[in-house]
Amino acid sequence: MKRDTTLSEVIGDGGSAFEGRPVLTCRDLRASHGDEILFEGLNFEVIGGEIVALIVESEWCARLVPRIAIGVETQDEGEMELLGTIHHDLSERQRLALRHMVGYLFHNSGLIHNLTVWYNVALPALYHTRFTDVQGVTERIEPLIDRCRLREICQLRPAELDEASRKRVALARAWAMRPPFLILEDPLMDIDSSSGSELLDLAFGPTPPEWIGHDPRPANPGVLITSQGLHEGLFRYVDRLIIIDQGRVVFNENPREYDRRGMSHPTDILEQKEAS
Amino acid sequence: MGRVGTRTRTSLKRISNKVRFAAQVGGVLFRLGSHGIGYTWRVILNQLKFTGLQALPFLTFISAAISALIVIQTLSQASKVGFEGIIGMVFVAAVIRELGPLMTAVVVIGRSGTAIAAELGTNQVMEEITALETMGIDPLHYVVFPRLVGVTLATMCLVVYFDVVAILFGFLAAQMTTSMSLGTYLTYIIDQATIADLWVTGLKGMLFGAIIALLPSFHGLVVRGAPTDVPKATTRAVVECLALVFLASAIVSVLFYY
Numbered sequence: 001m002k003r004d005t006t007l008s009e010v011i012g013d014g015g016s017a018f019e020g021r022p023v024l025t026c027r028d029l030r031a032s033h034g035d036e037i038l039f040e041g042l043n044f045e046v047i048g049g050e051i052v053a054l055i056v057e058s059e060w061c062a063r064l065v066p067r068i069a070i071g072v073e074t075q076d077e078g079e080m081e082l083l084g085t086i087h088h089d090l091s092e093r094q095r096l097a098l099r100h101m102v103g104y105l106f107h108n109s110g111l112i113h114n115l116t117v118w119y120n121v122a123l124p125a126l127y128h129t130r131f132t133d134v135q136g137v138t139e140r141i142e143p144l145i146d147r148c149r150l151r152e153i154c155q156l157r158p159a160e161l162d163e164a165s166r167k168r169v170a171l172a173r174a175w176a177m178r179p180p181f182l183i184l185e186d187p188l189m190d191i192d193s194s195s196g197s198e199l200l201d202l203a204f205g206p207t208p209p210e211w212i213g214h215d216p217r218p219a220n221p222g223v224l225i226t227s228q229g230l231h232e233g234l235f236r237y238v239d240r241l242i243i244i245d246q247g248r249v250v251f252n253e254n255p256r257e258y259d260r261r262g263m264s265h266p267t268d269i270l271e272q273k274e275a276s
Numbered sequence: 277m278g279r280v281g282t283r284t285r286t287s288l289k290r291i292s293n294k295v296r297f298a299a300q301v302g303g304v305l306f307r308l309g310s311h312g313i314g315y316t317w318r319v320i321l322n323q324l325k326f327t328g329l330q331a332l333p334f335l336t337f338i339s340a341a342i343s344a345l346i347v348i349q350t351l352s353q354a355s356k357v358g359f360e361g362i363i364g365m366v367f368v369a370a371v372i373r374e375l376g377p378l379m380t381a382v383v384v385i386g387r388s389g390t391a392i393a394a395e396l397g398t399n400q401v402m403e404e405i406t407a408l409e410t411m412g413i414d415p416l417h418y419v420v421f422p423r424l425v426g427v428t429l430a431t432m433c434l435v436v437y438f439d440v441v442a443i444l445f446g447f448l449a450a451q452m453t454t455s456m457s458l459g460t461y462l463t464y465i466i467d468q469a470t471i472a473d474l475w476v477t478g479l480k481g482m483l484f485g486a487i488i489a490l491l492p493s494f495h496g497l498v499v500r501g502a503p504t505d506v507p508k509a510t511t512r513a514v515v516e517c518l519a520l521v522f523l524a525s526a527i528v529s530v531l532f533y534y
Contacts, residue, residue, distance in 0.1 A: 093414070096414050099409065100413075102412075106403065106406075106407055110407030112399075113399075124411045124412070127315055127411070
């Protein structure tokens with residue numbers, strides 16, 4: 001393993017290293033929960049710089065796919081290739097090394113309860129430098145704190161925050177290592193629609209004028225979002241929408257181009273699903 | 277017979293899981309230079325503060341009470357036959373060799389062992405351990421190893437502290453019972469104490485500290501799903517820690533003194 005001493009030696013450069021190349025490839029994936037098959041024959045790719053939303057049928061499924069993608073859960077069949085590496089043959093240490101270049105937002109934020117907001121955001125940056133590079137970490141984390149509007153709450157602990165604020169903290173943490181690939185695991189769960197829109201605007205919206213030229217968000221990462229429903233904000237930002245119905249992919253297109261291709265509107269598909 | 281065989285296999289598997297876990301945590305030592313060494317030290321210092329410093333008032337009370345009781349009970353009988361010198365032998369054998377390390381371990385299990393099992397169990401239920409893994413952070417490195425180092429160092433220091441406080445309060449008790457002078461009291465104790473006692477005290481402190489850090493960590497990390505599993509894991513950790521600490525104490529004493 002590389003012996004790194006400063007943050008600049010371990011931090012990524014957003015999606016530039018994987019531009020036009022897949023950051024995640026899912027081949028013939030099959031997974032079940034007890035006797036129920038959650039999905040099978042699942043094939044999709046996320047290309048560097050592309051935002052892909054995976055609309056699934058259950059909470060369990062929304063968590064399982066991204067977790068299989070980074071190797072903390074296992075599939076029944078098929079394989080996942082993450083950042084050009086098929087990881088099911090890797091040792092746990094090799095997987096950990098691979099994961100540090102993935103930004104991951106948990107459905108429940110996954111914040112560490114005994115750390116303040118500042119330390120939660122800084123944790124991956126503090127950990128992945130061999131000796132704590134305080135200056136490098138501070139220079140990286142401070143802009144993220146401001147960009148995600150966490151300045152007022154940065155000395156609080158997660159239990160003192162509302163869910164929407166916790167999601168913003170988790171997003172800042174996912175950006176900390178400027179990863180080429182971001183995974184948002186059911187990010188709209190437990191927050192209201194307007195907070196959901198704010199979160200998606202923060203994550204994928206255009207850079208506000210005051211941040212132009214020094215936006216701390218990673219540039220053009222590949223993004224996989226899993227969700228149980230089709231939020232209006234997803235329509236605005238995703239490049240590709242994959243809908244899974246009864247374990248199989250029923251829609252895999254750019255949601256803004258559905259009518260040009262003579263397909264049903266994605267919301268119609270979801271409504272039919274609910275009706276059936 | 278079949279059921280006995282199954283139970284034996286299950287028990288052996290549980291033991292081997294814990295041994296493997298201890299070996300994996302030990303393996304972290306060899307990778308310390310690779311990541312997060314600066315941050316790990318901060319967690320170790322926090323653990324030292326919680327397990328060591330914050331345990332001092334309670335440990336002082338326990339040490340003072342036990343040493344005073346033993347001295348009073350011994351001298352009240354021995355002084356009747358003019359055999360006060362036995363206090364050195366009794367004190368070294370009972371307090372320094374056995375009760376000091378054991379009572380320190382019991383205090384550390386009660387404070388830190390339960391806290392570690394409950395905290396890691398809650399971390400598991402809240403998916404904080406999985407969150408660490410998704411960030412490429414090794415939970416053994418970030419969560420368990422600092423606790424192992426912190427609790428082991430703290431327990432070693434606490435055992436020594438227990439003995440010092442016990443000697444001090446033992447003298448106060450001796451003075452109250454028989455008006456024994458400090459010089460006489462210390463001579464009785466030093467005459468009975470050997471270099472081996474120093475080694476055994478250090479060894480027991482280290483061994484007990486490692487047990488108290490590893491077993492609760494293991495039980496905390498194997499919690500799956502329900503929050504109701506956290507108190508069960510804590511109870512299991514405490515019971516197993518107590519059993520293993522007493523067993524280890526007996527083995528070390530037999531090896532060194534018989």
